[in-house]
Amino acid sequence: MTTPTQLRSAPVIEETARLLTEHYVFPDTAERLAGLLRERLTEGAYDVDSAEELGRLVTADLQSVNGDRHLRLKYHADPVPAEQGAAALAAMRRDFDASLGGVPRVESLDGGVAVVELAPALFPLGWAAEPLGAALALAAPARALIVDLRGSLGGDPDTVAFVCGHLLDARTHLNTMHWRDGDRCEQSWSPAHVPGPRFGGTKPLYVLTSGRTFSAAEELSYDLQQLGRAVVVGERTGGGAHPREGWTVHPHLEATVPVGRAVNPVSGTNWEGTGVEPDIACAAADALDRAHALALARLTD
Numbered sequence: 001m002t003t004p005t006q007l008r009s010a011p012v013i014e015e016t017a018r019l020l021t022e023h024y025v026f027p028d029t030a031e032r033l034a035g036l037l038r039e040r041l042t043e044g045a046y047d048v049d050s051a052e053e054l055g056r057l058v059t060a061d062l063q064s065v066n067g068d069r070h071l072r073l074k075y076h077a078d079p080v081p082a083e084q085g086a087a088a089l090a091a092m093r094r095d096f097d098a099s100l101g102g103v104p105r106v107e108s109l110d111g112g113v114a115v116v117e118l119a120p121a122l123f124p125l126g127w128a129a130e131p132l133g134a135a136l137a138l139a140a141p142a143r144a145l146i147v148d149l150r151g152s153l154g155g156d157p158d159t160v161a162f163v164c165g166h167l168l169d170a171r172t173h174l175n176t177m178h179w180r181d182g183d184r185c186e187q188s189w190s191p192a193h194v195p196g197p198r199f200g201g202t203k204p205l206y207v208l209t210s211g212r213t214f215s216a217a218e219e220l221s222y223d224l225q226q227l228g229r230a231v232v233v234g235e236r237t238g239g240g241a242h243p244r245e246g247w248t249v250h251p252h253l254e255a256t257v258p259v260g261r262a263v264n265p266v267s268g269t270n271w272e273g274t275g276v277e278p279d280i281a282c283a284a285a286d287a288l289d290r291a292h293a294l295a296l297a298r299l300t301d
Contacts, residue, residue, distance in 0.1 A: 007250075009046040009054055013037050015249045016058065016073060023257045025180045025242055029066055036061055051075055051252040067273055070215070070244040070258045079251045087254040088246045089124075096123045101131030102155075105148070106138055113295045114142035115288070118163070122155025122216045125162055129195075132159070136166040137196030144204035144295035147220075150234060150284050154215030157188055157243065163220060164190040167229060169201035174223045177243065179260040204298045205230040206291040209276060210284035214238040219262065221276045226266040231294065233280040234287035241272035 017034035024030035040046060040061055048054050055075035062071045080087035096102060105117035116139050122128065139145055145167075157175065164174055171192040178185050199205070207221050207230045218237045224230035242258030249255045262270040282290050 007049055007051055007054060009048070010041060012054065012073075012250050012253060013041045013046060013058070015247075016255045019247055019249075019255050019257050023180065023245065023259050024071070025178075025258050025261050026066070027180070033062060033065055033071075036065070051250055055253055067239075068242060068258060069238060069240045070242045070256060072254075072256045073249070074246070074254045074256055076252050076254060080248050080254060082248050084248075085246050087248055088256075092121060092123060093127075095120050096127055102128050103131045103135040106135045108142070109146075109292055111292075111296045111299060112143035113146060113292055113299075114139040114144070115146045115148055117148040117151070118217070118220075119148070119151035120153055122152060122159040122163070122220065124156045125158040128156075128159050129162060132162060133166075133195045136163070136194075136199065140166070140197040140199045142199070142203070143299055144206070145199050146206045146208060146288065146291045146295065147230075148208045148288065149213050149217045149221060150208050150210040150287065152213055152217035152220075154217060154240070157216055157219060160216050160220045160223065161188050161190050162194070164223060165192075165194045166198050167201065167205060167224065168227075169198070172227065173265045174227075175219060176263045176265065177260045178263060181259060201229060204295050206295060207232045208284070208287040208291060209234040209237050209278055210287075211235045211238060211275075212284075213276070215240045218271050218276050222264060222271050225276065225279065226264050231280060231291075232276060232278045233291040233294070234278050234282060235284045236277055236281075237271065237275040239271060239273045239275040241270035 020030040052075040055073045058073035102123045107115040172190045175188040241262045243260045244256045244258045246254045246256045
């Protein structure tokens with residue numbers, strides 16, 4: 001088996017180029033990128049001994065055309081399984097087990113304001129429904145709620161819909177995914193029913209963001225903002241709206257390729273490349289205090 005110090009770049013590049021042309025959501029861009037990778041390979045740009053260095057170089061080239069931050073050749077320090085998607089799933093499971101199921105904090109602040117922190121990801125719903133449901137049910141009686149996504153780096157759109165179900169009063173169209181495979185569309189709706197009590201769709205709601213907030217966490221912010229349900233407080237988010245799949249192309253390298261694009265039913269677009277712009281802009285470190293003050297002012301109106 002190839003090791004990190006016995007690296008053959010050409011097979012990695014050829015497989016990555018093939019995956020791009022077969023799966024990337026924008027076929028024309030995929031052809032350009034595949035050509036760029038092969039050109040750079042011929043030039044000797046990828047003649048390196050380290051899988052980590054190869055991943056860094058290829059990722060920079062993959063993102064050089066349209067800035068798609070989901071498009072990467074991702075390095076994993078530990079050997080990763082060969083099955084499609086297994087590398088990301090294994091890493092997510094470790095994070096899930098270390099973060100109380102993705103809900104590291106539920107807190108009651110002065111004035112009847114609750115904080116629920118969702119980090120480091122919105123994990124697959126089959127794992128996360130129980131801890132998320134428990135945390136959101138615990139916060140449901142609060143007079144106002146702050147959802148802290150400053151450290152949330154992505155996750156599962158089904159989990160986004162589940163969280164929204166606790167923060168809205170009725171089943172609501174949140175997003176439509178346009179998939180390259182089969183040229184098909186798939187709508188995402190908040191559930192009509194959730195386990196336990198809802199916080200609901202009328203009490204004050206604030207979402208905290210940072211420049212690190214990314215992908216599915218951005219969708220949660222964006223969906224609630226576009227519906228007029230939440231006030232987003234903090235920093236502009238990272239700008240990744242394309243769902244991705246992962247393929248192992250080397251024991252330590254995973255090609256992550258976006259296979260679809262999100263379209264919000266209110267805005268008709270998404271946050272790709274631009275991020276979610278906060279309603280109240282401030283440093284991420286100050287966002288909780290700012291949102292708490294806004295909630296208290298709203299509750300005393």
